Amino acid sequence: xxxxxxxxxxxxxxxxxxxxxxxxxxxxxxxxxxxxxxxxxxxxxxxxxxxxxxxxxxxxxxxxxxxxxxxxxxxxxxxxxxxxxxxxxxxxxxxxxxxxxxxxxxxxxxxxxxxxxxxxxxxxxxxxxxxxxxxxxxxxxxxxxxxxxxxxxxxxxxxxxxxxxxxxxxxxxxxxxxxxxxxxxxxxxxxxxxxxxxxxxxxxxxxxxxxxxxxxxxxxxxxxxxxxxxxxxxxxxxxxxxxxxxxxxxxxxxxxxxxxxxxxxxxxxxxxxxxxxxxxxxxxxxxxxxxxxxxxxxxxxxxxxxxxxxxxxxxxxxxxxxxxxxxxxxxxxxxxxxxxxxxxxxxxxxxxxxxxxxxxxxxxxxxxxxxxxxxxxxxxxxxxxxxxxxxxxxxxxxxxxxxxxxxxxxxxxxxxxxxxxxxxxxxxxxxxxxxxxxxxxxxxxxxxxxxxxxxxxxxxxxxxxxxxxxxxxxxxxxxxxxxxxxxxxxxxxxxxxxxxxxxxxxxxxxxxxxxxxxxxxxxxxxxxxxxxxxxxxxxxxxxxxxxxxxxxxxxxxxxxxxxxxxxxxxxxxxxxxxxxxxxxxxxxxxxxxxxxxxxxxxxxxxxxxxxxxxxxxxxxxxxxxxxxxxxxxxxxxxxxxxxxxxxxxxxxxxxxxxxxxxxxxxxxxxxxxxxxxxxxxxxxxxxxxxxxxxxxxxxxxxxxxxxxxxxxxxxxxxxxxxxxxxxxxxxxxxxxxxxxxxxxxxxxxxxxxxxxxxxxxx
Amino acid sequence: xxxxxxxxxxxxxxxxxxxxxxxxxxxxxxxxxxxxxxxxxxxxxxxxxxxxxxxxxxxxxxxxxxxxxxxxxxxxxxxxxxxxxxxxxxxxxxxxxxxxxxxxxxxxxxxxxxxxxxxxxxxxxxxxxxxxxxxxxxxxxxxxxxxxxxxxxxxxxxx
Numbered sequence: 048x049x050x051x052x053x054x055x056x057x058x059x060x061x062x063x064x065x066x067x068x069x070x071x072x073x074x075x076x077x078x079x080x081x082x083x084x085x086x087x088x089x090x091x092x093x094x095x096x097x098x099x100x101x102x103x104x105x106x107x108x109x110x111x112x113x114x115x116x117x118x119x120x121x122x123x124x125x126x127x128x129x130x131x132x133x134x135x136x137x138x139x140x141x142x143x144x145x146x147x148x149x150x151x152x153x154x155x156x157x158x159x160x161x162x163x164x165x166x167x168x169x170x171x172x173x174x175x176x177x178x179x180x181x182x183x184x185x186x187x188x189x190x191x192x193x194x195x196x197x198x199x200x201x202x203x204x205x206x207x208x209x210x211x212x213x214x215x216x217x218x219x220x221x222x223x224x225x226x227x228x229x230x231x232x233x234x235x236x237x238x239x240x241x242x243x244x245x246x247x248x249x250x251x252x253x254x255x256x257x258x259x260x261x262x263x264x265x266x267x268x269x270x271x272x273x274x275x276x277x278x279x280x281x282x283x284x285x286x287x288x289x290x291x292x293x294x295x296x297x298x299x300x301x302x303x304x305x306x307x308x309x310x311x312x313x314x315x316x317x318x319x320x321x322x323x324x325x326x327x328x329x330x331x332x333x334x335x336x337x338x339x340x341x342x343x344x345x346x347x348x349x350x351x352x353x354x355x356x357x358x359x360x361x362x363x364x365x366x367x368x369x370x371x372x373x374x375x376x377x378x379x380x381x382x383x384x385x386x387x388x389x390x391x392x393x394x395x396x397x398x399x400x401x402x403x404x405x406x407x408x409x410x411x412x413x414x415x416x417x418x419x420x421x422x423x424x425x426x427x428x429x430x431x432x433x434x435x436x437x438x439x440x441x442x443x444x445x446x447x448x449x450x451x452x453x454x455x456x457x458x459x460x461x462x463x464x465x466x467x468x469x470x471x472x473x474x475x476x477x478x479x480x481x482x483x484x485x486x487x488x489x490x491x492x493x494x495x496x497x498x499x500x501x502x503x504x505x506x507x508x509x510x511x512x513x514x515x516x517x518x519x520x521x522x523x524x525x526x527x528x529x530x531x532x533x534x535x536x537x538x539x540x541x542x543x544x545x546x547x548x549x550x551x552x553x554x555x556x557x558x559x560x561x562x563x564x565x566x567x568x569x570x571x572x573x574x575x576x577x578x579x580x581x582x583x584x585x586x587x588x589x590x591x592x593x594x595x596x597x598x599x600x601x602x603x604x605x606x607x608x609x610x611x612x613x614x615x616x617x618x619x620x621x622x623x624x625x626x627x628x629x630x631x632x633x634x635x636x637x638x639x640x641x642x643x644x645x646x647x648x649x650x651x652x653x654x655x656x657x658x659x660x661x662x663x664x665x666x667x668x669x670x671x672x673x674x675x676x677x678x679x680x681x682x683x684x685x686x687x688x689x690x691x692x693x694x695x696x697x698x699x700x701x702x703x704x705x706x707x708x709x710x711x712x713x714x715x716x717x718x719x720x721x722x723x724x725x726x727x728x729x730x731x732x733x734x735x736x737x738x739x740x741x742x743x744x745x746x747x748x749x750x751x752x753x754x755x756x757x758x759x760x761x762x763x764x765x766x767x768x769x770x771x772x773x774x775x776x777x778x779x780x781x782x783x784x785x786x787x788x789x790x791x792x793x794x795x796x797x798x799x800x801x802x803x804x805x806x807x808x809x
Numbered sequence: 810x811x812x813x814x815x816x817x818x819x820x821x822x823x824x825x826x827x828x829x830x831x832x833x834x835x836x837x838x839x840x841x842x843x844x845x846x847x848x849x850x851x852x853x854x855x856x857x858x859x860x861x862x863x864x865x866x867x868x869x870x871x872x873x874x875x876x877x878x879x880x881x882x883x884x885x886x887x888x889x890x891x892x893x894x895x896x897x898x899x900x901x902x903x904x905x906x907x908x909x910x911x912x913x914x915x916x917x918x919x920x921x922x923x924x925x926x927x928x929x930x931x932x933x934x935x936x937x938x939x940x941x942x943x944x945x946x947x948x949x950x951x952x953x954x955x956x957x958x959x960x961x962x963x964x965x966x967x968x
Binding site for chain 2 (some may be wrong): 057064066235236237284315525698701702704707709731732736737738740
């Protein structure tokens with residue numbers, strides 16, 4: 048690896064100071080003179096026709112300025128794809144989930160708006176609802192949409208090789224049913240925005256991890272050119288996919304209120320609204336069939352996936368795609384069939400969440416592979432090494448892997464004393480200790496469909512500092528820091544010489560935002576190229592002064608010099624002045640855009656690369672299980688993660704640790720309790736996210752590979768560990784109890800009941 | 810509307826406010842005093858994002874009626890710096906990646922301050938207990954524990 052100045056260093060976050068002092072402003076921290084408050088009125092029914100809405104009582108409450116209902120949006124709908132545009136800012140005729148927005152109030156303060164929202168009287172005709180995706184697929188089930196027979200919101204099929212032939216060649220074939228949890232992203236900052244509509248168009252300060260999605264939605268909804276929609280990104284209090292990638296009733300209503308009333312309008316959702324109505328992870332049932340030879344070789348796999356999509360399609364087509372297209376990693380799979388069904392139900396909407404799509408099917412396949420290996424008497428490490436891919440590799444569906452630290456990761460786990468000594472059963476009283484592992488993969492630099500532009504602009508200031516403009520959003524993952532590192536590295540500057548401007552759609556170049564682990568890889572490439580462009584422009588001025596060739600001009604340590612002629616050196620600042628003051632004032636503006644991985648992707652058949660590169664995560668997990676009470680405690684994790692080259696190792700560790708704990712919550716604690724579409728636990732007291740006292744010791748080991756399609760060799764470093772955690776916890780619990788659990792979350796109740804059953808059956 | 814007068818000292822500054830008696834301390838801090846460092850995550854005393862120190866105790870300011878602040882001394886995240894100089898806990902959170910999105914951070918740091926005010930040499934378990942009322946979804950807490958441990962060591966070193 049080259050000798051870099053800032054790349055690869057444990058550099059503190061550039062937003063750290065603002066965040067530890069309380070200076071950092073989030074959307075809810077903004078206010079404007081004359082500002083009104085917006086509150087949403089929501090349906091108490093999961094499926095109903097709206098017969099009439101009486102807004103008169105709400106309108107007559109002092110302080111109320113206006114009430115909106117669905118008809119005010121004149122039938123406008125949005126969706127992830129043109130053919131899935133089915134969601135309305137406010138439901139006009141039919142509500143399809145409990146908590147769907149039906150009306151909105153603007154009032155002089157938050158309390159008045161809330162009181163008025165409760166005074167809106169909606170007359171409903173309740174319709175039969177359907178809440179279980181398998182029930183919803185049956186003939187005669189209540190239908191959510193006329194166009195969607197058997198409530199199929201989206202289906203996706205892959206068929207590669209000959210899976211039946213694969214099963215025939217196998218010595219053992221297993222069919223099992225797995226289920227993944229009904230969980231939510233869990234950001235602590237509820238969605239919020241302050242919106243203003245005036246003669247210059249829309250300006251909105253909104254909590255979005257993909258500001259350019261709401262930018263397009265607002266332009267379409269209000270019939271404005273994009274140049275009249277300005278989304279300004281405050282600090283974002285966590286994203287993790289789904290809700291903050293998308294638009295909300297509150298966004299559209301605040302803007303429309305502002306248009307009609309001429310005042311800025313603010314909304315802040317409550318945590319109850321977040322937990323009851325916002326996007327959550329699809330929970331999925333995975334029927335998995337796998338064939339294996341006596342030596343552990345996997346001969347084929349057929350997955351049938353049923354996902355609870357809830358009331359709208361949202362980003363669901365991509366979710367279903369990811370459940371399948373990534374199943375061919377990280378193990379060799381010569382025959383593969385995949386049938387995925389996303390089903391409408393009258394539940395809240397399933398959407399993207401960290402580990403998108405992949406976490407479900409990898410959980411199933413990873414557990415099943417180890418269950419079968421156990422039956423065949425093959426060690427968990429051996430079965431993984433037998434099937435592990437190594438780079439370069441092309442899967443049967445033409446996913447191309449150019450760097451792969453999988454084998455090294457698995458060997459790191461296998462060489463660990465904890466793994467080596469795991470056969471020495473440790474049990475103290477009723478507490479059984481278990482050791483488990485997993486080895487998984489995730490994509491980085493997502494480039495699926497639609498508007499995937501990703502560019503950077505760098506403006507040189509005359510004092511040698513630079514303004515870096517990106518459309519990428521740091522919603523907490525630290526991407527602003529790593530992007531600034533890249534700009535500083537290329538220009539030979541220090542971190543503090545580079546200022547990153549957060550997204551302002553009036554200034555920054557268009558970008559898809561934070562999802563699919565795309566920012567470091569794609570926005571990073573764009574930033575690097577823009578910095579190189581600045582360098583090339585500056586090199587011309589230096590070359591002229593020194594009568595040298597532009598390609599011989601070097602930029603390092605805030606100095607510019609000629610290669611091999613150390614006497615020809617000047618400060619970067621001086622060259623900046625020479626350039627900026629030349630003629631009547633030259634404008635040095637660097638531009639760059641990402642063009643990694645723009646090969647053709649067949650979204651219908653599941654062929655090709657859904658990402659630019661692929662990370663590999665191998666994990667060792669230790670648990671304590673109380674065999675009397677079923678109480679489960681995760682005590683230790685070792686995460687061997689191949690993110691290519693870690694550009695900021697402390698940040699990479701932090702990402703892995705955070706993702707791991709989100710995965711642990713999903714695997715052990717978190718689940719929405721539902722009753723006929725109603726979320727029974729919409730508080731952080733009853734929805735159990737991990738707390739400080741639940742945290743195991745987490746060690747992160749970087750497996751270094753250099754990916755050719757990543758800036759400085761980097762791949763993704765935030766989603767891999769959320770995929771590797773659940774199967775490693777389940778295999779550890781199996782090690783402690785001898786029981787294969789197949790459903791998330793793995794609660795003490797489930798463990799205690801299964802242990803009792805096991806005892807009964809001897 | 811019946812208004813009540815309350816007086817308190819916040820971040821070393823005396824305040825006298827006329828407020829309706831049902832308002833929470835968090836509302837008064839954020840809306841009247843424009844100190845928006847303390848956050849409202851859940852508004853139900855579960856997430857800890859609104860943690861401030863009042864009368865030497867860490868409290869969820871979203872649950873405290875502002876009336877109870879009468880006569881009290883309050884410190885929020887904005888009151889931690891000494892002029893331009895960061896508090897050692899703030900410094901440690903920056904240095905050890907103790908924050909990501911930063912939304913829980915003001916509350917987390919105030920809980921950490923309360924812990925270190927009462928226990929200058931906490932064990933890992935005591936640190937975990939000390940911030941067990943504060944959710945963080947980004948960091949997985951590990952780097953928060955490391956930050957607080959580093960802060961404790963730096964403060965004992967005479968800072």
